[in-house]
Amino acid sequence: MCQNIVGTENHVKSIRLMNAVRDRMKSTKRDIVITSGSFGEGLDMSGSDLDLMFVTAKDIEVYENDEDIKTDNNSSDVILSMETDDVKAGFAQLLVKHVKHTNPQNPCKYFEELNGKHYLSSALYKQYQLANTCSNSVIHGPCISDKEGMYDKAKCLHCRTWTSQASQWITRSNSSWPSYNVKQxxxxxxxxxxxxxxxxxxxEDIEWRISFSVGxxxxxxTFTHTxxxxxxxxxxxxxxxxATCIECENLLCSYFLKTIIFWISEELPQSIWKPENLIHCFMRCFSRLIYSVDYSVCLHYFIPENNLFENKIEGRAREILLGKLYTLHSYGWRCILFSDQISNIHVSMWMNHIEPHTLHTIELAKPVNSKLLYLAIEVSDSFEEDAIVYKRGIHQIVSYHQSSPKYMCTYYLSKLCGQYAQYVQLNSSRNNNKQQYKQYKSCLCTLLQNIYHDSVSGWLMLAxxxxKAKQYSNALHIIAYSISKCTPEKVCLMDMSGSHFRFFDLQLSKKTSIVQLWKIMFIDSLKFAINSQLIPNELQMEIENGIHYISSIVYAYFLKMLCHYHLNNVIGCQDCLQTFQLVLAEKFLIENNRPLYSGAYNILGIALQLLGDNESARQAFMRSVDIYPNNEYNTAIKRLSFIGLM
Structure with missing residues (x-):
């Protein structure tokens, strides 16, 4: 059962490797990217969000001691010094010590004056980050989050030296955990x-929390799998x-649980944390949680002077929480069966042996069905940033000696190339023939590197x-190949069924890597960037308000119809249209996603309108609006108004 929850040890290692490779590719001299939270730790948990930290590595530097500050030849725009007097343990105020006034971004807009001194305001810093993100974002604690709660992004500052507030941690533990090398x-x-x-x-507005996320x-x-x-x-x-109890909903958080396990790990020898002791170890952790709530004490692992439960778990809410915890504890380890996520897995799997091939199937299936992994692999939408990451990715593929990170880097680079190629100006009036040919070859070479992350979408971007180059015969050959890859056993995002598991059992060897699996089975959607040079002119309206996603099978038949349309092949157009309508009726390889399904009917309406059937087009647009009535992103609403003017 536990293998279904967190996956095998190899699965956890794979998630960590993906994070490490992706973070390294996306980090720049200005910002270091760190995937944090449970997913960053290798846990792909149901219902979790994606936590990303962006560490300012160049613009702002933080020092604890004034004597460490050197303003000469310092490239940072702002230098800050920690102040911890009259501040709760685990927090600090950041005093402005030096500002480079040549910075056009004007860092002074983050400052707040207090008693004649200037401090970097945490509140203003977050407000600025919010103003520079999409309208779908909100402030959530220290993070900027989307309104759907799918990701949290935190812009952080870095102090290169260890803080004196946590100095006692260095020598506190006499046990073997954590080891000396890990501590260093x-x-x-x-x-x-x-x-x-x-x-x-x-x-509060000028205080900053000291974070030990990397530590x-x-x-x-270093944890064992147990x-x-x-x-x-x-x-x-x-x-x-x-947390399903309303009174207990916001009292505890996963950080408290992590802290408790850190303390217990320091107390117990690592030899205890073995599979045969899982129930004993779990109940010990659960008992410690009850003890912490009972006495309203949960000491920060690095800074014990900071009681995480202070002013948080008290009064009637604490009594209700404590009663619920004691009730659950009375059931022993079986208390976890109250979770639907656990009870759906047969309890005999706790003790029974699972066939190695079944474990391998589970291990391969989890990443394909992972919402978090899909969010994490999305690349930047900035041309300048894409160009930097593209060059870094090439360098890393060459520099990696082991095959696993090399394949992983190739995968991310393939995803990136599909975006990077969309910014190449293919038909600019400023370019002469030689420049146009050079850009044509560059775009083509980039797109040929875009075919390694799934079965179909990379080929369709090439088509x-x-x-766009009006080479319709070449496009049709590639589309035909792409459609031949759209077979029933293929998997769309988080749309796996029992037949896919059976396909794993029948077809995949135990040596199949996750990257190879994606290439064999996964069908990604096409992602068209704002001002994309590769989207057909007939779909230009779709990218006016932002990035646009199209189901691969839908795009394949639409692009095929467009090619026949420009070749004046009426029969070809009609055949494509009929097959397209059949695909929609059967929802064949169309993700269970309202915007994508709505977009499919919108594209059907565009095809029908192009062929002169305005009434059928109207019906398709209306169906699109019924599925996803969003004025901002669904252009079917605008297209309906155009039909009404005809």
Whole structure:
């Protein structure tokens, strides 16, 4: 059962490897990207969001001691010094010590004056980050989040030296965990600062929380698989059982659970954390949680002076929570069966042996069905950033010696190339024939690197390139090949069924890597960027308000019809249209996603309108609006108004 929850040890290692490769590719000299939270630690949990930290590596530097500050030849725009007097343990105020006034971004807009001194305001810093993100974003604690709660992005500051507030941690533990080398790696990294103050503090807006996220990642990576399963089970118990009670909903968080496991891991020898001791270890962690709530004490692992439960778990809410915890504890390890996520898995799997091939199938299936993994692999929408990441990706593929990170890097680079190629100006009036030919070859070479992340979408982007170049015969050959790949056993995003599991059992060898699996089975949607040079002119309206996604099978038949249309092949157009309508009726390889399904009917309406059947087009547009009535993103609403004017 536990293998279904967190996956095998190899699965966890694969998730961590993906994160490491992707973070390294996306990091720049200005910002270092760190995938954090449970997913960053290798746990792909149901219902979790994606946590990303962007560490400012160049613009702002933080020092704890003034004597460490050197303004000469310093490339940073702002230099800050920590102030911890009259601030709760685990927090600091960041005093402005030096500002480079040549910075056109004007960092002074983040400053707040207090008693004649200037401090970097955590509140203003977050407001600025919010103003520079999409309209779908909100402030959530120290993070900028989307309204659907799918991701949290935190812009952080870095202090390269270890903070004195956590100095006792260096020598506190006499046990073998964490090891000396792990401790040194954590200390060497230093600490981060995230923009949030102590709730209710009179100086809350200029306080920053000291974050040990990177150090905590190091610690989690040293966990045995049993430790990781205990952590995952506690998180499931919290999210799906404890937090379902309205009075208990916001009292506990997963960070408290992580802290408890850190303390217990320091107390117990690593030899205890074995599969045969899983139930004993889990119940010990659960008992410690009850003890912490009972005494309203959960000490921060690195800074014990900071009681995480202070002013949080108290009064009647605490009594209700404590009663619920005691009731659950009375059931022993079976308390986790109150979670739907657990109870759906047969309880005999706790003790029974699982066939290795079945474990391998589960291991391969989890990433294909992973919402978090799909979110994480989305690349930047900035041409300048894409160009930098593209060059770094090429360098990393060459520099990696092991095959696993090399394949992973190739996968991400393939995803990136599909976006990068869309910004190449193919038909600019400023270019002479030689320049146009050079850009044509460059775009073509880039798109040929875009075929390694799934079965179909990369080829279709290449077909779109030939269509834009009016090479319709070449486009049709590639479209025919792409459609031949659209077979029933293929998988769309998070749309796996029992037949796909059976296909794994029948077709895939135990040596199949996750990247190879995606290439064999996965069908991604096409992602067209704003001002894309590769989207057909007939779909230009779709990218006016942002990025646009189209189901691969839908785009294949639409592009095929367009090619026949420009070749004046009436019969070809009619055949494509009929097959297109059949695909829609059967929902064949169309993701269970309202915007994508609505977009399919919108594209059908465009095809019908192009062929002169305005009444059928009207019906298709109306069906699109019924499925997804969004004025901002569904252009079917606008197209209906155009038909009404005819």
């Amino acid at each position: 790696s954590i200390i060497k990294h230093g600490v981060l600062f995230v923009p949030i103050g102590v709730k209710g503090s009179p100086k 905590e990642k190091f610690l989690i990576n 430790q990781l399963i205990c952590y995952a089970l506690l998180k499931i118990l919290l999210k799906h059982v404890i 779109s390139f030939f269509y």
